[in-house]
Amino acid sequence: MLKKLTLWNWISILSFIGILLATYLFYSYLTQPVFRPCYVNAKVNCDAVISGPVSLTLGIPTALYGLIGYLVIFIASLFKKAKIVIGVATFGLLFCLYILFREIFQLKVYCPVCIACLVVMISVFFLSLKVMKMK
DSSP states (O other), X not given: OOOHHHHHHHHHHXXXXXXXXXXXXXXXXXHOOSOOTTOOSSSBOSHHHHTXXXXXXXXXXXXXXXXXXXXXXXXXXHTXXXXXXXXXXXXXXXXXXXXXXXXXXXXXXXXXXXHHHHHHHHHXXXXXXXXXXXX
């Protein structure tokens, strides 16, 4: 069984990875670079989140939601604030699933960075559930 401190360390590491992924998407949204390493082909790319219909949610860049969420999780994990982590991770997971739904079923596009963000958020969510159980 994983120790509680180890779980917190994993939450911190994963949220830092999430910060890096969201920073990439937010930077790409702001700069609209010509070279996009995320672009594989017309079906697999990050264009929907960088410049397409999913780039804004309620008038705010979608990637900024992720960046702020991962920053809050990271800081809360350093201070071992389980309720904050689980709350933000729950919202983040639902938000990631909403974005994934729009990408796959409405736009027919797969964003590799968004999928990586979803995997990170699922991991943080379940690790935070485990931390809450250990209280």
